[in-house]
Amino acid sequence: MRAMSLPRSRLLPRDVLSVSSMGLRTRRLRAALSAVGIAIGIASMVAVLALSESSKADLIAALDKLGTNLLTVTPGQSFLGEDAKLPKPAPRMLRRLAAVEDVAATASVSSATVRRSGYIPKEDTNGIGVVAADPALVRTLGGTLADGAFLNSATIHEPVVVLGADAAARLGIVSVASRPLVLIDGRWFAVAGILSPLALAPELDSAALIGFPLAKKMFAVDGSASAVYVRASPDAMNAVRPLLGPQANPEHPEEVQVSRPSDALAARVAAKSAFTALFLGLGAVALLVGGVGIANVMVIAVLERRSEIGLRRALGATRGHVRVQFVTESLLLAGAGGLAGVLLGVVVSAAFAASRGWPAVVPTSVVVAGIGSALGIGAVAGLYPAMRAARLSPTEALRTV
Amino acid sequence: MLELEDVTKEYPGPVLALGGVSLSVREGELVAVVGPSGSGKSTLLQIMGTLDRPTAGVVRVAGFDVAELGDAELAALRAHRIGFVFQQFFLLEGMSALDNVANGLLYAGLPAEERRRLASETLERVGLGRRMRHDASKLSGGERQRVAIARALLGRPAIVFADEPTGNLDSRSSAEIVALLRELNRDGSTIVVITHDHEIADAMPRQIAIRDGLIEGGG
Ligand SMILES: Nc1ncnc2c1ncn2[C@@H]1O[C@H](COP(=O)(O)OP(=O)(O)O)[C@@H](O)[C@H]1O
Numbered sequence A: 001m002r003a004m005s006l007p008r009s010r011l012l013p014r015d016v017l018s019v020s021s022m023g024l025r026t027r028r029l030r031a032a033l034s035a036v037g038i039a040i041g042i043a044s045m046v047a048v049l050a051l052s053e054s055s056k057a058d059l060i061a062a063l064d065k066l067g068t069n070l071l072t073v074t075p076g077q078s079f080l081g082e083d084a085k086l087p088k089p090a091p092r093m094l095r096r097l098a099a100v101e102d103v104a105a106t107a108s109v110s111s112a113t114v115r116r117s118g119y120i121p122k123e124d125t126n127g128i129g130v131v132a133a134d135p136a137l138v139r140t141l142g143g144t145l146a147d148g149a150f151l152n153s154a155t156i157h158e159p160v161v162v163l164g165a166d167a168a169a170r171l172g173i174v175s176v177a178s179r180p181l182v183l184i185d186g187r188w189f190a191v192a193g194i195l196s197p198l199a200l201a202p203e204l205d206s207a208a209l210i211g212f213p214l215a216k217k218m219f220a221v222d223g224s225a226s227a228v229y230v231r232a233s234p235d236a237m238n239a240v241r242p243l244l245g246p247q248a249n250p251e252h253p254e255e256v257q258v259s260r261p262s263d264a265l266a267a268r269v270a271a272k273s274a275f276t277a278l279f280l281g282l283g284a285v286a287l288l289v290g291g292v293g294i295a296n297v298m299v300i301a302v303l304e305r306r307s308e309i310g311l312r313r314a315l316g317a318t319r320g321h322v323r324v325q326f327v328t329e330s331l332l333l334a335g336a337g338g339l340a341g342v343l344l345g346v347v348v349s350a351a352f353a354a355s356r357g358w359p360a361v362v363p364t365s366v367v368v369a370g371i372g373s374a375l376g377i378g379a380v381a382g383l384y385p386a387m388r389a390a391r392l393s394p395t396e397a398l399r400t401v
Numbered sequence B: 001m002l003e004l005e006d007v008t009k010e011y012p013g014p015v016l017a018l019g020g021v022s023l024s025v026r027e028g029e030l031v032a033v034v035g036p037s038g039s040g041k042s043t044l045l046q047i048m049g050t051l052d053r054p055t056a057g058v059v060r061v062a063g064f065d066v067a068e069l070g071d072a073e074l075a076a077l078r079a080h081r082i083g084f085v086f087q088q089f090f091l092l093e094g095m096s097a098l099d100n101v102a103n104g105l106l107y108a109g110l111p112a113e114e115r116r117r118l119a120s121e122t123l124e125r126v127g128l129g130r131r132m133r134h135d136a137s138k139l140s141g142g143e144r145q146r147v148a149i150a151r152a153l154l155g156r157p158a159i160v161f162a163d164e165p166t167g168n169l170d171s172r173s174s175a176e177i178v179a180l181l182r183e184l185n186r187d188g189s190t191i192v193v194i195t196h197d198h199e200i201a202d203a204m205p206r207q208i209a210i211r212d213g214l215i216e217g218g219g
């Protein structure tokens, strides 16, 4: 009796899509609302990741502009653990190296204090240190002046001071137009300029810079540098770095410390990731809530569409076809939410980056991960409702009342 | 085409819905299964249509012994050889009459264009050619049942089962549906109509009477 063979039930892939999108097309508002959770979760994650990339790109661009070829030579410690000193000719010796392009020395005048007037107690230093500096300092550091001019070969002999960005702010001086004066150890100095923050030498932001010749005359400065900033030619960076110690202090090269301040900036790039992780966690929570919302909507859909399931079984659908229909419906729902979330995240992060003057960076991997995790959530959320739908027997599904 | 031998169906309770039913329907027949409410007609239709399995007995449909087929094979049998018409029509809302009819071969793996072509032909046959593009929810009861009949007939199944097809219709629409079923049968379709309405049963060439899960006559 069972002579003829029977072709299997088949649902073409294109039909899977149209069958699965039917529930969404006929219940648009509900579909949109249930996708909102996923959209918010994905949007926040995409925005956080894109912004972290943008701020990194900004720091890296800043690094590029400042250059990674600045080296700082400072005295280290002697063999006995005492503070060492750089020999007086160190800056001159360093300038002799072929690969060295610029050299500028500074020496801190530890005893001196800076005040706006004599009514302010001497002890109230505001954390501002007096530092003797070469006129080449700003050029060597790649720094700029917020106002006025830096020390030059004439003003280094005179009671003239240039303030670091923080020092100026603490003294309440915003411009040099009114020819402000400050009191340094009982003598009035004219403020010639105010520096912008120095990314590669932040220690100078709180300094009041005066010329070496005047510093030697006024204070008991012995002329030994507390820091020498060396701009090397970028190609010779690695070769020149080990030469600096012996060149600065031929007798005790081990007492010289050489560092690259751009490394500290690069470390800040890495430190940003800590915040990113926190916000990503919050995004993940939103995503989870969105997934629960979708699962909820799918469970309701299966309850409501029992007779549709029965009809499909009568039309020849297998349990697998029913399962695929509801899982795909959930995937479409979550995928649409994910897509909307990615778009929203990109727009938000681009706007925020623009407001900060950062480059807008949206890595492809973030977009892919965003849509991918939305689909993953959709699959998980749809699985249980789809199994329930598939488990219904045709007669159970068709039973009214 | 259809053969039942000593089929019983017991529901948990226990309720003996079918107490040993034997009947056979040959190709090209139009048969009414008639009986009062609760007599086991729907149970019988579900078993004949392979939507459910009997507790005991043999069911053969379109040459296949149902007991020998697995779940997926029964689905395939329904997809290719069996058509259903229900009292509640079960049309999908938000879909045109044409697409609802085209669903009749959705699980047979036919491409959508082919299904639509066949669907428009079949809609012409049931007299709804001009209503094809209308949304299913905008049709009258009689029109909806015509759409459902066209859907059942789409794949030219070996047998069509109709459970109270006129149960939700007024008497005029009922008469039209009965006339349509007779016409389709004259064109070669094998149809089993289940009804509690003797007037409708009497309009069919053959009647099988059922009461309390047992065949009273015509089996
Ligand atoms: N799923 C079920 N579980 C328990 N009893 C059922 C179920 N379906 C039908 N019955 C019972 O089986 C008997 C026959 O029902 P049914 O086949 O629906 O009759 P009809 O269609 O002729 O009204 C009735 O007593 C009914 O209550």
Ligand SMILES: [Mg+2]
Binding pocket: B041, B042, B043
């Ligand atoms: Mg019934």
